[in-house]
Amino acid sequence: GAVVSQHPSWVICKSGTSVKIECRSLDFQATTMFWYRQFPKQSLMLMATSNEGSKATYEQGVEKDKFLINHASLTLSTLTVTSAHPEDSSFYICSARDVALAGFGDTQYFGPGTRLTVL
Amino acid sequence: DAKTTQPPSMDCAEGRAANLPCNHSTISGNEYVYWYRQIHSQGPQYIIHGLKNNETNEMASLIITEDRKSSTLILPHATLRDTAVYYCIVRVFYNQGGKLIFGQGTELSVKP
Numbered sequence: 001g002a003v004v005s006q007h008p009s010w011v012i013c014k015s016g017t018s019v020k021i022e023c024r025s026l027d028f029q030a031t032t033m034f035w036y037r038q039f040p041k042q043s044l045m046l047m048a049t050s051n052e053g054s055k056a057t058y059e060q061g062v063e064k065d066k067f068l069i070n071h072a073s074l075t076l077s078t079l080t081v082t083s084a085h086p087e088d089s090s091f092y093i094c095s096a097r098d099v100a101l102a103g104f105g106d107t108q109y110f111g112p113g114t115r116l117t118v119l
Numbered sequence: 120d121a122k123t124t125q126p127p128s129m130d131c132a133e134g135r136a137a138n139l140p141c142n143h144s145t146i147s148g149n150e151y152v153y154w155y156r157q158i159h160s161q162g163p164q165y166i167i168h169g170l171k172n173n174e175t176n177e178m179a180s181l182i183i184t185e186d187r188k189s190s191t192l193i194l195p196h197a198t199l200r201d202t203a204v205y206y207c208i209v210r211v212f213y214n215q216g217g218k219l220i221f222g223q224g225t226e227l228s229v230k231p
Contacts, residue, residue, distance in 0.1 A: 106214075
């Protein structure tokens with residue numbers, strides 16, 4: 001159980017285009033999902049928290065107009081990188097909070113990540 | 120959330136126990152200790168978490184000192200597939216404002 005998927009696993013796009021990344025909780029409901037970014041040789045950095053049916057909360061320094069997050073259902077959150085540039089090239093990872101286990105440890109489960117390369 | 124300190128790297132022989140330490144001297148009473156690991160180019164994998172008592176599951180054991188200022192993750196019989204970066208994170212539950220914030224972790228190399 002507690003499987004989180006991401007699609008696509010990798011994507012290459014041209015500078016100036018937009019890219020959408022999907023994050024799905026496959027066998028549990030997730031009212032809260034999180035988006036992280038990881039540059040090579042660095043740790044994960046939390047970008048934003050999304051709650052189903054409400055606006056996402058962005059961490060300091062993360063441009064909300066550039067990284068659009070939608071959490072329309074209990075099993076799906078999307079991250080859209082708008083007008084992507086080479087410096088947006090990174091490993092994007094989502095995680096989901098299992099509501100059913102919220103009182104038993106509040107564990108977050110992570111997706112496999114999406115490698116974005118902007119040319 | 121309290122800050123954690125971990126050694127940047129460790130080696131372990133295959134088949135032996137891997138003991139990964141973590142210091143969290145400023146931990147508060149309602150903060151849990153979580154351990155995740157990240158194998159190269161993959162998303163982090165949940166390992167175990169605890170509050171006060173020692174915990175064990177099919178992957179590992181978590182030993183928390185009585186004063187809760189440090190903990191040790193134990194992989195009882197390390198294999199080559201356990202080579203990864205291990206993250207020790209301290210936080211309160213999400214509904215209390217807790218976030219899973221990753222530090223630099225410990226890079227564990229399991230050698231034949």
